[in-house]
Amino acid sequence: MLDEYGIVALFAFVAVVFPAIPLLMAWVIRPKKPNKSKRATYECGLEFEDFPAEAQNVWVQFRVQYFIYALIFVVFDIEVVFLYPWAVAYNALGLFALIEMVIFLGILALALAYAWRKGLLEWT
Amino acid sequence: MIPLPFYLTLAAALFCIGLYGALARRNAIAILMGIELMLNAVNINLIAFWRYVKPAAPTMDLAGQIFALFVITLAAAEAAIGIALIIAIYRSRDTVNVEEVDLMKW
């Protein structure tokens, strides 16, 4: 069973080596004549050093709403984990399992309803 | 099959790396990463025991896998709450260095 993953391993190996070869070849062959504007962070005519000091801080503060979206995503990601084996075994399980899953989904829907009610799904 | 102690040794090494991270890092998020590594080490053990040791009851054949699923779920809940706490602390005290969050220390 495991040796069927040999194909996957081979594919992963090729996927790493295939882009590595041209990069390595370019690194060997290319001429190396660096100058200031070539070494600039953004090669668009604006020097990074010319920016005002507060704009040079690249660690910008992200909004906490990104985190709330990620939280909701995590909850429904885990819901999928439990839905999948249930769905595969559905024909063998019957009505009782359906009720169980409805309760499970209902409780998780409460979580979504809470976030919705608090207005967290709107981008303000 | 590979002998079971191979997996147990790997899990022990991973657990101890995570333990070091949880004990020695200053940053609260890095401590959380150490805790995640420790939880994963436990999961490796659960899956390895599922594969190598058979339970007596046939209805609990997949106990190891299901335990691992629950551990992953709990880890997600723990990470969500932990990070929310870190963000709240960062907002009120402007730091995530655990050594500066010592208001309740004698």
Add this chain to the structure above:
Amino acid sequence: MSTPLVLTYVGFFVMAAITLGGALMAVSARNLIRAALGLIIALIGIAGIYFVLEAEFVAVVQILVYVGAISILILFAVMLTRGLMKRDLPAQNAQWIAAAFISLAMFAALLYVALSTNWRAVETQVAGDLIPKLGTELMTTYLLPFEAVSLLLLAALVGAIVIARE
């Protein structure tokens, strides 16, 4: 059809190296983004270990939940608490020597238990497709924990929203 033993060994050692290398990067990197990258590498290596153990479903769940969701949460946390790299504090605290000693002692103890216990391990084949069986067990034997998980997730989401909202 069983796998040639040498292939299993190769898979195990490659994945173990990826896991431990990523874990070492996660606990030692000063830059938190690098530490998070190390954590993600370690989590992918662990998924590979699950594949070697023929627990495919858990391996996929590991990638879906850990690599896909939890590491996103951690990266967001790093980005939300910015301005930490400016100060020249070492990444480790003052007790790092004691922490290293405790970790090594813990490793020695765990290694002793792992190698000296008779685990009564048996060699078995994994019997075909396990996912229907997993679903059945989840809905019968583990029904109560399964429903408790939904309550836990509800509590975690509501709690995290209450704590993190501005």
